[in-house]
Amino acid sequence: GKSKPWGGRFTESTDAFVEAFTASVGFDQRLYRQDIAGSIAHARMLARVGVLTAAECDEIIAGLEDIRAEIEAGGFDWSVGLEDVHMNIEARLTERIGATGKKLHTGRSRNDQVATDMRLYLREEIDLITAELERLQGGLIDLAEREADTIMPGFTHLQVAMPVTFGHHMLAWFEMLERDRQRLADCRRRVNVMPLGAAAMAGTTYPIDRHYTAELLGFDAPAENSLDAVSDRDFAIEFTSAAALLLMHLSRCSEELILWTSAQFGFIDLPDRFCTGSSIMPQKKNPDVPELVRGKTGRVNGHLIGLLTLMKGQPLAYNKDNQEDKEPLFDTVDTVRGCLRVFADMIPAIEPKRERLRAAALEGFSTATDLADYLVRKGLPFRDAHEVVGRAVRLGLEQGRDLSQLSLEQLQQFSGIIEQDVFDVLTLEGSIASRDHIGGTAPAQVRAAAQRARERLSR
Numbered sequence: 001g002k003s004k005p006w007g008g009r010f011t012e013s014t015d016a017f018v019e020a021f022t023a024s025v026g027f028d029q030r031l032y033r034q035d036i037a038g039s040i041a042h043a044r045m046l047a048r049v050g051v052l053t054a055a056e057c058d059e060i061i062a063g064l065e066d067i068r069a070e071i072e073a074g075g076f077d078w079s080v081g082l083e084d085v086h087m088n089i090e091a092r093l094t095e096r097i098g099a100t101g102k103k104l105h106t107g108r109s110r111n112d113q114v115a116t117d118m119r120l121y122l123r124e125e126i127d128l129i130t131a132e133l134e135r136l137q138g139g140l141i142d143l144a145e146r147e148a149d150t151i152m153p154g155f156t157h158l159q160v161a162m163p164v165t166f167g168h169h170m171l172a173w174f175e176m177l178e179r180d181r182q183r184l185a186d187c188r189r190r191v192n193v194m195p196l197g198a199a200a201m202a203g204t205t206y207p208i209d210r211h212y213t214a215e216l217l218g219f220d221a222p223a224e225n226s227l228d229a230v231s232d233r234d235f236a237i238e239f240t241s242a243a244a245l246l247l248m249h250l251s252r253c254s255e256e257l258i259l260w261t262s263a264q265f266g267f268i269d270l271p272d273r274f275c276t277g278s279s280i281m282p283q284k285k286n287p288d289v290p291e292l293v294r295g296k297t298g299r300v301n302g303h304l305i306g307l308l309t310l311m312k313g314q315p316l317a318y319n320k321d322n323q324e325d326k327e328p329l330f331d332t333v334d335t336v337r338g339c340l341r342v343f344a345d346m347i348p349a350i351e352p353k354r355e356r357l358r359a360a361a362l363e364g365f366s367t368a369t370d371l372a373d374y375l376v377r378k379g380l381p382f383r384d385a386h387e388v389v390g391r392a393v394r395l396g397l398e399q400g401r402d403l404s405q406l407s408l409e410q411l412q413q414f415s416g417i418i419e420q421d422v423f424d425v426l427t428l429e430g431s432i433a434s435r436d437h438i439g440g441t442a443p444a445q446v447r448a449a450a451q452r453a454r455e456r457l458s459r
């Protein structure tokens, strides 16, 4: 390989397998843009405090920009011998501009450099992920408004519980994702702190201006402690934790979509473009997209545990262990972005089958609680009302009829206070309309909640 920037104190060259084993360039070249941006800001700062001349700084910046173009054109020759993205770019700079290139690393270490690159990278990805998440949330709000009157059964224990609207269900998903959005925003505040200037671990002897570098790179502040700045990867763990929660939510949504597309539920249609077929069974249309999202949740959970375990045994300050933070973090980012993108595309395309949803809400005695509440309004204590309705349900089960399909005389067998107006509360429309408070499923409440959701999303 090429000669090592750190080769001075060594008497033999690196073992060939050790060279490959310790290299990270195969995966950390993804950080080239952040690495170059960090180097340019560092060079500007060095010139400002008089460590570099203005001419040297200009030369370095021009060289780095050429290298960026070279990389983007696919013409950069990445060397495993040069270990990582940082040394590859620095070595190339000296190759291109000569001796001045060797001054770039003044007052800096790969330790503060890599920590800075990772934070710049993650900050950008959090913004992209948030934008995609907001697109998905917007789709849920639209769907909720469109289906604010669509009645479906709500479940507990996956047994029919009470009627709700499809719109209300979509807004439940919105709320889950809204908390994920807040977690990402909160995580971003701690990501956006600058390690540069910590150098290897103790700081540097040059009269550096860390506030200036931080400002150039858009960081909120320089990190307070040099040891901490180069060593901790808690920001990556925190992001992965927020990502794991987000995917856990998408996985739950997926599980419902999968159930709903089955013949047994038949609640929704997913357009063909989000499904695939079977190589043997000609009739099949499988909900692969939600199934894959549900499946991908597992790998992000794995990355979270991997990163926590990576960090837990490390003494201060930097250790090479931290090179292992990259692949799990990159894969977490790629996985979350992919899942959000496909979900944001798919949600607006969901077609609820309104007739079938309504029929399903009429199975399973979903208005039983409404009958109990009716009896309470007529003066019966709730526990007695519960008992009366339970017996009415038993009759319904025997006769294969919903409560609303029993006659007034049949209902009156269980309680004399039941009158003709009972049929108003036994209807699905009556049931949902009566849950008319903040957070309830009444269509007017769902519309108002959708409106508020839109405002919260735009804030």
Ligand code: ARG
Binding pocket: 024, 028, 084, 110, 111, 114, 320, 322, 323, 324
């Ligand atoms: N490739 C290394 C990493 O990803 C960069 C920092 C290496 N520093 C060192 N002193 N070996 O963590």
